[in-house]
Amino acid sequence: MNQTFIGVSRPQTNLLLVVRQIRYEASGINSYELTDPEGGELAPFTAGAHIDIHLANGIVRQYSLCNSPMERHRYVIAVLRDEKGRGGSKALHDSLRVQDIVTVSAPRNNFKLAPAAKKVILLAGGIGMTPLKSMAHALEATGVPFELHYCARNAGCVAFREQLESSWEHGKLHFHFDHGDPARGLDIAGLLRTAGEDTHLFYCGPGGFMKACAEASSHWPAGTVHFEHFKAPEPPPAALDAIAPGSFMVKIASTGALLEVPAERSIADVLEEAGVHIETSCQAGLCATCKIRFLEGEVDHRDYILDDGERGQWLTACVSRATSGTLVLDL
Template sequence: MASEQTSNSGGSTLQLLVRQVRFEGKGINSYELVDPSGAELPAFTAGAHIDIHLGDGLVRQYSLCNAPNERHRYVIAVLRDERGRGGSRALHERVHVQDIVRVSRPRNQFQLVDDARRVILIAGGIGVTPLTSMAHWLEDAGIEYEMHYCARDADCAALSGELEPMRVNGRVHFHFDGGDPKAGLDIRRLLSEPSHGVHVYYCGPAGFMQACADASAHWPAGTVHFEHFKAPGRSEPARAANDVADTFSVKIASTGQMIEVANDQSIADALEQAGVTIETSCHAGLCGTCKVRYLSGEVEHNDCILNDDEKAEFLTACVSRARSKVLVLDL
């Protein structure tokens, strides 16, 4: 895959060797990526992801699932989704052992908090990937945790071999429902009683995410954390009549430049068209690559990553809109 970045000593992307591709479960492959020269890779924290450039402008984000103390490799596990946007199919079809792939340095929008007394991890399907990395870190740190992994059956469970030692010691619990959610984990019962110092992390497909959100709605603010693999279903940002400006302007604080954003255009696209370049990746409000600080104006946030405190200061330029005529960006 062609790239302007050929050295791993600097820059925003890395050229990594595909050392191993491994079958992990029905439709699931894991990919082990290493530095071609054997050098250490940039450090990452549990819950981090990388972007993989698949050619033809196709870039997708995948969570790292190996232990964060491993500096010699990155491991991702990818479910081939025939109904997806094509990224997982491209990866399964195009990426092979001994290939060189271009990836971003790790970024993390799904971090473990520092002061948790106990952690509950709840994974649905391929959502197990970031939580597996978390389980490794919690295990090594000696922090009390329990992990619940929900899947249709054992054949559909990724990384089960890697998680087996944690299952044996009572930390990891598998829940196979045979396709009937009622036969699986009772998430409401699991999360029925919040406890001081306990934090919850969950990740999985849309229906699973909604079930976890409903079951944890009564938990204290700041104790429940989640990451979407796909943006929740919406055809376009929800807009109440007379509430959101169809066309608005962004002002560049450092220069005073005013840039109009059309109703069918993202802030990121309008900035690029005007010659103001910011880094973008997912274009769905999932990865945080295009997070920008704003100084004034009212924002309609359509992302899946910013918490309430962050929304008071930042927006995601790929999906955010304005509720005011002007947004002033700290650029």
């Protein structure tokens, strides 16, 4: 296929911040405080937001901001070293040092608090606590009652314990330790059996925890359950053969240019090669950085971030495929 350079681009907003402090928080977990090198204020963020961290080896990873959104002088993230991960957390633990200058994105939020909620249940599994901690600070500041349930293996795995055990005027904190046996941990189904009026649920954690929360809250009213994956779930083996599409075309609406997307490449890769810059980050359908509006065609959505309403007009260029011959992109 001949390359066609379209010349369409999207602006990127990156910040250069200094690592002011690294703190051991729990088993395998460090927190990193990032500040402006000149001591200036940082861009505001809302509870549930995340930033991209650009590491020296070219790896880009997303981490939720876990400090209070009322703080304008710092961003704080917490990172669990994952020996079985894709290498980002290990690289960050091994390479980032106090006084280093690191490139980060401006905060983005796909996991926002619901303004209509009269009560909130925050349900965290392990390092999934990070966005929920920020939500707890925001709810406390606005006076919305909340319950915060922190599920971990044992007390040594609890990050930010001293902060979390401080006095909450509007919140109630609950720790649940299973010591490696989920049956000894929180009864998630029992907790979520009844959906309270005007109550919203937010949950984040590892795959098995996410599945348990989804099943336990499946009867809750539409729009009251909110979640964020920090790792793409593994598709069931039977589904792997069913999602192996061939090539398709994408059309750039502003120019009419047609680009072929082969079976082994993503829309984002093909656009980049053709000179259409699309900002990407997770490459797994988790962060919506590469969200693009489509005007025509049928999309095979494989992301874990867009809701049903968004899927009628948006796709994620890193993982979405087409079930029609052509997708027309609003570029």
